[in-house]
Amino acid sequence: MILDDFLVPTKIGLFCAYGNFYLDPKEIVKDAVISHAHGDHAISGNLNVYCTQATSLFMKQRYKKFAGGEFHIRSFHMPFTLNDVKISFVPAGHMLGSALVLMEYKGIRYLYTGDYKLQPDDTCEPIEFVQADVLITETTFANPDTSHPDAVTEIQKLNSTQSNIMLGAYALGKSQRLIRLISDHCPEKRILVHHSILPFVRVYEEMGIDMGRYEVYDRKVMKANLSQMIYLVPPLVYRSYIKAVNVIRVFATGWKHLQNNNELQLYISDHVDWEDIILTIDKVKPSQIWTTHGSGIQLKSYFQNILDVKLLN
Structure with a gap:
């Protein structure tokens, strides 16, 4: 059964009470799971930082000795557990080291995208699609009128x-x-x-x-x-x-x-546009879509009576 409160939006960020961690927190926390190293997703000072190697290097370069207490480096597809939640990183294609965060709890798979893109990019790992019951997707450019050129x-x-x-x-x-x-x-x-x-x-x-x-x-x-x-x-x-x-x-x-x-x-963007989000949903095959980092109103309208879309913003 999908848990509606598996991820709860707070002023600090998305909180998973079942694992007692935050995804890309905006304030210092004890356990932070970081999708990628951009400043709006990766702040300094968290006590425990779970991320990829590249993300840790970028954070240490930017924040120096204040980057974080302890870095727990995880390769892509290398599972780890926080309390009872199994977590693994999957390439997101946004920038070097960027990761989709796959969380598994009581047989349900929740996939948080952070920021991601589908366009080719020789400077980072290409996105990999995995199936999940819930897709928590960024919606920065979730507008049918938005199409990123080649x-x-x-x-x-x-x-x-x-x-x-x-x-x-x-x-x-x-x-x-x-x-x-x-x-x-x-x-x-x-x-x-x-x-x-x-x-x-x-x-x-x-x-x-x-x-x-x-x-x-x-x-x-x-x-x-x-x-x-x-x-x-x-x-x-x-x-x-x-x-x-x-x-x-x-x-x-x-x-x-x-x-x-x-x-x-x-016009060069490192985010998904409308068609890319629709393709991602087709590949992930979720039962529910939760939206964040932008407006999911148009996605909710598009999937009305087809998929349950919940706005986390």
């Missing part, structure tokens, strides 16, 4: 100009994917990487990921070359250089409102 087609837009480009992207996950995409599909471009992004790139390489061609940013190089340069910067730097001259400003994101005022739109 990332290769998008990145090739950068070949349409010879001008230097200031390319804004999140420092972890998105930046590494972009470096590899540009390296593979924009052969004339030189990629200069902001210093704050480099430590995460090094972790990717430490984990055996081929990052392709890139260079450490050098102001002299950028000034001396007036074409075919791409300066990859994190969002804060991108916003602070609003009046940068002699560059085309581009920000890589799936959010349309963040494309406003950019001279070239680059």
